[in-house]
Amino acid sequence: MFLALIQKQMKILLRSRSELLMLFVMPIILITILSFALGSLMEGNSEMTKVELAIVLHDNEEEQLNEFRKVASETFPINDEMEKQMKQMLPISMLLEQLTKSEEMKEFIHVTELKPNEFENARKSEEFSAIIEVPEHFTVNFLTSIFMEGDQPAFNVYVNESEPITSTVVKNILDFYQQQYTFFTALAKNGFLSDEMTVPTPEIKSEIQTVDTETKINSSIYYTFSMSVMFILFIAGTIAGQSFLEKNMHIFDRILLARIHPLTYLASMIVSTVVIAFIQVAILFAFAYFAFGISLNQWGLTILLTLLLAIVVGGITALLSSINYRSNSANASNIFSNALVSILALLGGSFFNISGLSPVLGKIGMWTPNGAALDGYLKLAQNGSLSDIQHNLMNLAVMAIVLIVCAVLLFPKRGGIA
Amino acid sequence: MIEVVNLTKTFKKVNAVDQVNFYIEPGEIVGLLGPNGAGKSTTIAMLSTLVPPTSGDVLLQQQSVLKNPASLRKVLGVVPQEIALYEELTARENLLFFGNLYKMQKDQLKNRVDTVLQQIGLQHESKKIVKHYSGGMKRRLNIGVAMLHEPDYLIMDEPTVGIDPQSRNHILETVKKLNTESNKAIIYTSHYMEEVEYLCNRIYIMDKGRIIASGTKDEIKAILSSENTILVKLEKHSNDFLSELMSQPLLSNINAKEAEISFTVAKGINYLPTLLTLCEMHHVTLKSYEVKEPTLEDIFLHLTGRALRN
Numbered sequence: 001m002f003l004a005l006i007q008k009q010m011k012i013l014l015r016s017r018s019e020l021l022m023l024f025v026m027p028i029i030l031i032t033i034l035s036f037a038l039g040s041l042m043e044g045n046s047e048m049t050k051v052e053l054a055i056v057l058h059d060n061e062e063e064q065l066n067e068f069r070k071v072a073s074e075t076f077p078i079n080d081e082m083e084k085q086m087k088q089m090l091p092i093s094m095l096l097e098q099l100t101k102s103e104e105m106k107e108f109i110h111v112t113e114l115k116p117n118e119f120e121n122a123r124k125s126e127e128f129s130a131i132i133e134v135p136e137h138f139t140v141n142f143l144t145s146i147f148m149e150g151d152q153p154a155f156n157v158y159v160n161e162s163e164p165i166t167s168t169v170v171k172n173i174l175d176f177y178q179q180q181y182t183f184f185t186a187l188a189k190n191g192f193l194s195d196e197m198t199v200p201t202p203e204i205k206s207e208i209q210t211v212d213t214e215t216k217i218n219s220s221i222y223y224t225f226s227m228s229v230m231f232i233l234f235i236a237g238t239i240a241g242q243s244f245l246e247k248n249m250h251i252f253d254r255i256l257l258a259r260i261h262p263l264t265y266l267a268s269m270i271v272s273t274v275v276i277a278f279i280q281v282a283i284l285f286a287f288a289y290f291a292f293g294i295s296l297n298q299w300g301l302t303i304l305l306t307l308l309l310a311i312v313v314g315g316i317t318a319l320l321s322s323i324n325y326r327s328n329s330a331n332a333s334n335i336f337s338n339a340l341v342s343i344l345a346l347l348g349g350s351f352f353n354i355s356g357l358s359p360v361l362g363k364i365g366m367w368t369p370n371g372a373a374l375d376g377y378l379k380l381a382q383n384g385s386l387s388d389i390q391h392n393l394m395n396l397a398v399m400a401i402v403l404i405v406c407a408v409l410l411f412p413k414r415g416g417i418a
Numbered sequence: 419m420i421e422v423v424n425l426t427k428t429f430k431k432v433n434a435v436d437q438v439n440f441y442i443e444p445g446e447i448v449g450l451l452g453p454n455g456a457g458k459s460t461t462i463a464m465l466s467t468l469v470p471p472t473s474g475d476v477l478l479q480q481q482s483v484l485k486n487p488a489s490l491r492k493v494l495g496v497v498p499q500e501i502a503l504y505e506e507l508t509a510r511e512n513l514l515f516f517g518n519l520y521k522m523q524k525d526q527l528k529n530r531v532d533t534v535l536q537q538i539g540l541q542h543e544s545k546k547i548v549k550h551y552s553g554g555m556k557r558r559l560n561i562g563v564a565m566l567h568e569p570d571y572l573i574m575d576e577p578t579v580g581i582d583p584q585s586r587n588h589i590l591e592t593v594k595k596l597n598t599e600s601n602k603a604i605i606y607t608s609h610y611m612e613e614v615e616y617l618c619n620r621i622y623i624m625d626k627g628r629i630i631a632s633g634t635k636d637e638i639k640a641i642l643s644s645e646n647t648i649l650v651k652l653e654k655h656s657n658d659f660l661s662e663l664m665s666q667p668l669l670s671n672i673n674a675k676e677a678e679i680s681f682t683v684a685k686g687i688n689y690l691p692t693l694l695t696l697c698e699m700h701h702v703t704l705k706s707y708e709v710k711e712p713t714l715e716d717i718f719l720h721l722t723g724r725a726l727r728n
């Protein structure tokens with residue numbers, strides 16, 4: 001009977017094409033792009049052509065800043081603190097700095113500033129891999145959206161599709177930039193922005209040196225783990241979403257009428273998640289082995305770490321389902337998949353090493369399932385022992401217990417109309 | 419016997435179900451008839467112990483089952499108003515899954531699934547994914563799942579909504595056979611009076627959360643026993659003739675649609691001779707004269723002043 005519940009979950013997943021793509025194909029593509037394309041570029045592979053990037057500015061940023069000061073000063077006084085924050089948040093300076101600051105970046109990106117009247121020609125000439133057009137009033141709109149009210153403005157990005165790899169790289173960098181900006185906006189709105197924080201450069205180094213050992217980790221290892229621990233989270237959203245469908249379609253009523261205890265049903269969801277998570281991790285690690293020759297050197301500990309991570313994800317599935325069932329909507333699982341996973345991935349260091357940005361955020365990251373697991377995998381990849389990952393295992397175990405207890409308490413013990 | 423006693427459900431001050439009483443004995447088909455929003459599904463949900471009543475009780479063999487619903491759930495098969503099936507699985511996979519939930523033995527389950535597929539007429543399409551089924555096929559499978567564990571009582575909530583006439587007939591025949599051949603007791607919920615009239619021995623009519631009439635078909639029809647509805651067809655419409663009818667003291671509820679006129683007259687009065695005289699007077703030709711049995715529709719209209727289907 002319990003087996004039937006799990007079998008059913010597997011069959012349904014196996015027949016949902018979009019979910020399969022999301023859970024199994026997307027991470028493989030991302031690992032490939034991030035570690036292959038970026039990795040070889042970072043390593044200075046000369047076969048790669050330099051990315052020619054153009055940026056079209058319709059306004060002068062200084063003038064825009066002055067304009068914003070004028071508008072803003074009508075609503076509130078601008079003190080020194082604000083002044084400092086505004087200077088820190090100037091979007092175009094920040095982008096340019098990001099694109100040209102580090103040596104690694106300079107090695108593969110060449111930025112040309114264009115005047116608005118040169119834009120059309122440049123677009124037609126295919127001379128550039130990508131053109132970023134900063135629309136008029138961008139800076140004013142941007143600052144308004146942060147310090148007052150309004151939508152965040154967007155760049156127009158034109159990529160040259162005939163250069164797939166380089167344009168993908170550009171897209172990735174811009175995505176990263178976007179992430180940073182959203183993050184900083186959130187910090188600024190909550191008054192957390194401080195002097196010490198600087199915009200981090202994307203983690204483009206081909207070798208990440210870790211603190212405690214001398215073993216080096218290359219980008220394919222880093223991205224294999226960081227994408228695996230990120231995409232494992234999507235399983236929770238997927239299964240919880242499917243389970244809400246069971247309530248919505250009154251299948252859950254039928255399950256109750258068959259005298260299956262609601263908690264048995266909840267347990268079946270957790271176990272299904274764990275099984276699917278294991279399959280996903282196995283596929284991704286197998287891919288990494290065949291594509292990049294990454295082999296695991298600590299089987300037992302890797303499996304233990306993966307098991308705990310999978311149980312935490314199972315706990316998330318259960319909690320999301322409980323909230324979905326209680327609120328009689330799929331909001332919880334949708335918000336999780338669409339927004340929370342990205343935040344967890346950011347905090348857990350799937351995009352870059354966040355503890356470099358702020359040690360406090362690094363500590364918080366260790367309390368995300370993906371962050372704790374990623375750190376653990378990286379330690380194991382450097383021949384860490386059980387005592388090295390003890391802390392990670394502890395955190396995961398605590399998260400699993402808390403999540404599952406909350407889910408059990410919250411899950412409704414009856415069916416039918418809410 | 420299953421009984422509900424003073425069953426009441428209040429949603430935010432709205433009485434969806436209000437002091438409802440009814441019972442069903444083994445082997446009978448009972449109809450629960452009422453327009454959309456009458457409270458039929460809510461009643462069914464409480465009866466099947468999925469929703470706790472605000473007040474009232476559900477009894478199986480005189481024992482309350484609200485605290486301990488397992489004994490009732492065991493003998494109950496519920497066909498929900500919604501298609502409660504896995505769209506991604508085949509018919510057979512759906513049946514096997516729900517059968518497994520009932521902890522049926524493997525061989526026994528396999529046989530049972532074949533039998534049920536036969537009964538609902540899906541034996542040749544059992545390997546198709548439900549998503550690709552027609553509405554009627556889904557409805558049939560929806561019923562099949564509920565009868566898999568051979569319950570003594572089957573509750574069907576609007577099992578024929580939104581399907582083609584052929585599937586509808588198939589379902590009605592299946593329900594009838596389940597009762598006559600397998601001796602299942604069936605509660606049949608519908609807002610189609612002709613289905614309830616065709617299938618059920620005893621009928622409860624529900625409106626706005628209350629049972630407004632109950633009894634055997636004959637007992638219910640006796641509500642309108644004092645009058646007959648008469649339908650006449652003329653060769654062509656005549657205003658004079660209609661005015662003449664309107665002025666007749668014995669007739670009431672006169673309705674005219676072109677050359678068709680209906681009215682009611684007290685039972686026991688043969689109105690045909692008078693009518694023929696009137697026809698002659700106004701030079702109209704009578705094409706047909708029909709005394710109609712009252713339908714459940716007429717009774718609902720009589721009791722509530724509204725039509726069953728809005």
Ligand SMILES: Nc1ncnc2c1ncn2[C@@H]1O[C@H](COP(=O)(O)OP(=O)(O)O)[C@@H](O)[C@H]1O
Nearest residue numbers: 417418429434453454455456457458459460461
């Ligand atoms: N969960 C609910 N919350 C609030 N009102 C409800 C709920 N379920 C049903 N109702 C209301 O109760 C009444 C009866 O509904 P229902 O039992 O579905 O009627 P029927 O099945 O006869 O069409 C309707 O007015 C409906 O709007």
Ligand SMILES: [Mg+2]
Nearest residue numbers: 458459499576
């Ligand atoms: Mg209903």
